[in-house]
Amino acid sequence: MSQIIMLDDVSHHFKINNQTISLFNKLNLKISAHHSHAIMGPSGVGKSSLLLILAGLEKPVSGKMTFTDRDCIKTELALRQCSGFVFQQFHLLPELDALNNIALPLKLKGDKHAIEKALFWLKQVGLEYRSKHKPNELSGGEQQRVAIARAFVTQPSFVFADEPTGNLDTQTAKEIADLMFSCAKINKTGFVVVTHSKDVCDRADFCYEMSHGKINKVNVQHNLKQGSVV
Amino acid sequence: MNLAIIKLAWQQFCQQYHSADSRLLRWTQFLLVLFLLTLSMTTSSIKHYLDTNLQQLLGADMVISQYEPISASHKKFLHSQSDTMSVSRLINITLTNKTLWQKVQLKVVDEFYPIQGSLKTSTELSINGETTAFGPQQGELWVDLRLYKSLNLDIGQSLILGGQTFIVKRIIHHEPDRIMEGHSVAMRAMINQIDLARIQIEKNKTKYRYLLNANEQQITGLLSWVKSTLPAAKSMHKKGNHPLASFWQRVENFIGLASVLLFLMAAIAIDQAGRRQLLNQKRFIAVCMSMGLSQFSSIYMSFIQWLISFILLLLPAILLSYVLQFFAIEQMQQTFEGLAANWQLLPVLKTLAVLFLLLLTFQIPQWVEIYQVSVAGLIRQKLDQRNVIYRIAFSVISIGLLTIVYSDNALLTGLILGSLALTVFLLMGLTWLVLTVAQKVTQGATGLIPFSFFMMKQRLLSKTMQILGVGLCATLLLFTLSLMKDLGQTMSKYMRTHDGNLIISQAQKSHINALKVWSEKSNSVIKQLKPFTYSQLVKVNGKSLAEHSDKPSDSMATLQKPVRLHWTNKIPKNNQLISGKWWQSKPTNWHQISVEEEIMTDMNLNLGDTLRFIILNQSYQFTITASHEFKAGKGTMTFWFQIPSTAREHIEANTLYMGSMELTDEAWSGLSSLWQQYPALRLTSVKEITHRFDQTLTMIIKLVSVFSIMIILFALLVIAASVQGYEADEKIKNGLLLSFGQSKLMCLKLSVFEWCITGIIASSGAVFGTWIAGVLIYKSQFSLTYTPDIIWIISTLLSTVFIVCIAGLMNNKNNLNVSIKRLLA
Known part of the structure; x- marks a missing residue:
């Protein structure tokens, strides 16, 4: 087992106008690289917050998130450095064109071949002819593709996607899902997706259902090696 | 329907009231209204005082x-x-x-x-x-x-x-x-x-x-x-x-010009701070329009919302300015004895009307946008380049209107606005050049600096707007502060260097011999003597001065009295020819005159115009054949009007002389004996001029200090607005960088570097702008060579960069203290 994200007794809530909204309580979960994981559940149950905690982008109110690499405990920063995130609202930078949005994380890491690699990923998502277009000149589906390419371009160990097909039509949603799962498979990336789509869930190696502050495993795919997940 | 729209506008106003952008906008507009209202109330009190006193003090009908x-x-x-x-x-x-x-x-x-x-x-x-x-x-x-x-x-x-x-x-x-x-x-x-x-x-x-x-x-x-x-x-x-009223009119016009500068600063602050609020408002209107609200009603609602905010800021501004005018009047009482604060409704209403129109002008582009753009376009909030042009155009129109209303001196106003326009071009050019070159040079390199340059280059438009805001504000700040500081120093230094320490402001022929004898006795030196006679300009191209120009100016005010007319064949060493030819054709054509360039501009004179002077009850007409101006390095004495020496033979007048002397320390005490003998001999020590200058300066300094405080306040508001206006973009950028695995320290470093570059480009532009304004204005308005204090300028530059960096850093630090989820929310 190389890289694992583990949640131990994690609870989370937030306050709005002095009112506490509880999301989940003492939740335990283990996510490993090289596999795909889908999290389902009704709206407002805390799926996105869970995903952010898993990705090290938010701290839980109580409990612990641990990231281990070859049994060594690493920091949240180390987790973020080896992961990508596909946001529900894409969060592409409006001033940058599609190519430079994808190249952004590589440039930050000081990669001298950032543009070439970004171009490769732009081709992978089928948008090579849109490289010079800015986000407001792209459709929702195209923006989502750029966001996916940006998440995978650094060849991360994990990619987290927050309802990536939520705003898309059925056909485009299928294409996007195909794209993400195939990218994850080719790159042996741990892929965690929050979704409402049963189809997306069925394609994941592991599927979880969240409700009433708890999480339950729905199924385990047959093609997995034994002992690879909990 | 109308009531419903008013209610909706009120609701929207209440919701935006506590947002940081709205607060900043309110403060900017409040300060502008406060300053202009106080100015208006103070001047109306003085005018009332003058009117009342005139009735009692004229001494005759x-x-x-x-x-x-x-x-x-x-x-x-x-x-x-x-x-x-x-x-x-x-x-x-x-x-x-x-x-x-x-x-x-x-x-x-x-x-x-x-x-x-x-x-x-x-x-x-x-x-x-x-x-x-x-x-x-x-x-x-x-x-x-x-x-x-x-x-x-x-x-x-x-x-x-x-x-x-x-x-x-x-x-x-x-x-x-x-x-x-x-x-x-x-x-x-x-x-x-x-x-x-x-x-x-x-x-x-x-x-x-x-x-x-x-x-x-x-x-x-x-x-x-x-x-x-x-x-x-x-x-x-x-x-x-009466003369005092026209004197005050000129002072008021000068302050009016200062108001133009303040308004310019306020315009920048409003533009920068209003950026995000405008987006929110557009989104709200788009949603309302999607629910069936007509375009006209949308504009009406937006107008009502703006009107509510304007009226609500007026009330405290009127009250506070009413209190402030008492303080201002108290200071003025040293100059105008018996002056009392006096509430005059009409001038206040007039100022309010001007303010209403000016602030309204800033809203017009937004309403144009609502009128032109589709609901979908408003919701998508796609940046329309035309809107940027509208915004700039309406700002220019409003500043132009304000300038026309207030300006006393067209040349001075033109030079200030011209310098600012040059500064804008320089800042834009400099931003593009620095970011393009820096990005190209660092393209192959890795790390924080290349990445920063890359991001800044990609955000060229917004970066340029930000740099323009900070740069223009720094220019105005630097110029205002340095003008008064340099003026006093340069003037006294210059006069002592070139003209000796005693000015002969008027001497008759008979005095000259006495002066020569006395100077030899007292080991003093007569440095220069120039002949002149007093003449009263009465007509320009056959029209009286009042008919020729109805614009008040310093030149016009001075020309109401007799002025010195100098005759010379050669162009004086401290003058240079600007246009025309120095004494054309034969010397027999003595009806030629050269006029100082600033007088030409102020009085709207051209080559070929005729000037009629009265000298000792006789009338003489001259044609303008040349214009001259002061040239540094050879004494400061420049006559406004110069004619050929041959003209003197045809004019019946007393010859008087003007010049300068260098007195030894021992010679000063002997001056009283010379005066006792020749009481009409007018000698003025430079020490005395400096003393008079200092007295005037003290009064002006009080005025300028208040103005400087206002400018500094506005400068801080512009910087805050520049940082605040881009806060949302910064939040998303920081959120993304953190999600890419960057540390908070790295985000802070990146931010400091970006603000540092912004501050340096803006300050460099400001130094250039101040230099241009200094060179043009010092020379034309004060006949002085601009010699900036490099250390002072560098320290101001560093302070600006420091303040900009600190403001940016504080803002970013606050951002980074919240979770990534909230940053990206």
């Missing part, structure tokens, strides 16, 4: 004054039109008592003086003046309190004036026609007109004043008679304006 005595026939006509007439003369002399000396304005009065109001005098220092029915008797000299003290005089002592002995008899407390002097601080003395014939003083620049009692009908008749018969005369009456 009508006053005619000029620098030549009027003929016997004209005098006869005046007698026929008026029940009572008094003639007085004003002469500038130097009065000495032992080793003490003072420049004095001597008033020579007849037996009818005063014809209205009360002349108050006393025979002791400590008591208030008592009303005196007549002026001094023969052999008596009356002096004002300041002169009495400064010459250390005693009542009953004798004093020699122009070779005759006078007895100091009374101390003058108040002259009823005092206000006619305008805003003069000259020390004063009074004698009887019978004594004038006995004393030997130079009476060349005597001002004759005819005080008349007349009813309204007689005044109307006399006014038209003066206009047609005495073109060089100035007439004043109780219903008209």
Whole structure:
């Protein structure tokens, strides 16, 4: 087992106008690289917050998130450095064109071949002819593709996607899902997706259902090696 | 429907009220309204004071004054039109008592003086003046309190004036026609007109004043008679304006120009801070429109929302400015004795109307956008380049309007706005150049700096707007602060370097020999002497000055009095030709004149225009064939009007001289003996000029300090607005960078670096802008060479960069203290 994200007794809530909204309580979960994981559940149950905690982008109110690499405990920063995130609202930078949005994380890491690699990923998502277009000149589906390419371009160990097909039509949603799962498979990336789509869930190696502050495993795919997940 | 829209607008106003952007906008608009209202209230109080005092202090129903005595026939006509007439003369002399000396304005009065109001005098220092029915008797000299003290005089002592002995008899407390002097601080003395014939003083620049009692009908008749018969005369009456009012008008116009600068700063702050609020408002309107609200109603709702905010900021601004004007008036009371705060509704309403229109102008582009764009376009909030153009165009229009309303000096205003325009181009060019070159150079490299340059280059448009905001504000700040600081220093230094330490402001031919003898005796050196005569400009191209130009300016005000006319064949060494040719064709063509460039601009004169002057009651016409201006390095004395030497032969006039001397320290005490012998000799030490300059400067400094505080406040607001306006973009950027695995420290470093580059480009542009403004304005307005204090400029530059970085850093630090989820929310 190389890289694992583990949640131990994690609870989370937030306050709005002095009112506490509880999301989940003492939740335990283990996510490993090289596999795909889908999290389902009704709206407002805390799926996105869970995903952010898993990705090290938010701290839980109580409990612990641990990231281990070859049994060594690493920091949240180390987790973020080896992961990508596909946001529900894409969060592409409006001033940058599609190519430079994808190249952004590589440039930050000081990669001298950032543009070439970004171009490769732009081709992978089928948008090579849109490289010079800015986000407001792209459709929702195209923006989502750029966001996916940006998440995978650094060849991360994990990619987290927050309802990536939520705003898309059925056909485009299928294409996007195909794209993400195939990218994850080719790159042996741990892929965690929050979704409402049963189809997306069925394609994941592991599927979880969240409700009433708890999480339950729905199924385990047959093609997995034994002992690879909990 | 309308009520529903008003309710909706109110609701939207309440929701936006507590947002940081809205707060910043309110503060900017509040400060602008406060400043302009205080200015308006203060000036209306002063005008009211002047009007009231005029009624009591004019000393006559009508006053005619000029620098030549009027003929016997004209005098006869005046007698026929008026029940009572008094003639007085004003002469500038130097009065000495032992080793003490003072420049004095001597008033020579007849037996009818005063014809209205009360002349108050006393025979002791400590008591208030008592009303005196007549002026001094023969052999008596009356002096004002300041002169009495400064010459250390005693009542009953004798004093020699122009070779005759006078007895100091009374101390003058108040002259009823005092206000006619305008805003003069000259020390004063009074004698009887019978004594004038006995004393030997130079009476060349005597001002004759005819005080008349007349009813309204007689005044109307006399006014038209003066206009047609005495073109060089100035007439004043109780219903008209007077010199002090026009003096204040010019001061007000100068402050008006300052208001243009402040408004410019406010415009930048409003533009930067309003950026995000505009987006929110557009989104809200788009949603309303999608629910069936018409375009007209949307614009109406937006207008109502803006109107609510305007009215609500007016109330505290009016109250506070009302309080502030009391403080301002208190300061002014040192200059205008008896001045009191006075609430005048009309000027306040006028200012409010101007403010309403100006602030409204900033909203128009937004309403144009609502009118033109589809609902989908508004919701998508796609940036329309046309809107940027509208925004800039409306800002330029409003600033232009404000300038036209307030501007006193077209050249000065033009130079300031021109310098700012150049600064804008430079800042834009510099931003593009620095970011493009830096990105190209660092393209192959890795790390924080190349990445920063890459991001800044990609955000070129927003970065340029940000840099323009900070840069323009820094330019105005730097220029305002450095102007007053440099002016005093440069002026005194310059005068001492080139002109010696004593200015001969007026000497007659007979004085020159005496001066030469005295200078040899006292080891002093006469450095330069230039001949001139006094002449009164009365017509331009056949029209009177008032008909030629109705715009008030310093030049126009000075030309109401006789000015010096200099003759020379060669162009003076400290002058350079700007246009035309120095004395064209044959020397026999003596009707040629060269006019100083600033006067040409101020008075709207062109080559080929004709000028008619009155010299010793004779009229002479000249054609403008050249224009000249001051050239640094060879003395400061520049005449506004210069004619060929050959012209002198055709003009009947007294030749006077102007020049400068270098006195040794020992020679100063000997000056009083020279003056005692030649009281009309006008010598002014540079020390005295510096002293007078300092006095004026102190008053101006008070004014400028208030203005500087306002500018600094606005500068801080612009910086805050520049940071705040881009906060949302920064949040998303930071959120993304953190999600990419970057640390908070790295985000902070990146932010500091970006703000540092922003600050450096903006400050460099500001230094250039200030330099351009300094070179143009110092030279044309003050005839001085701009010599900036490099250390001072660098420290101001570093302070600006520091403040910009700190503001940016504080803002980013606050951002980074929240979770990534909230940053990306």
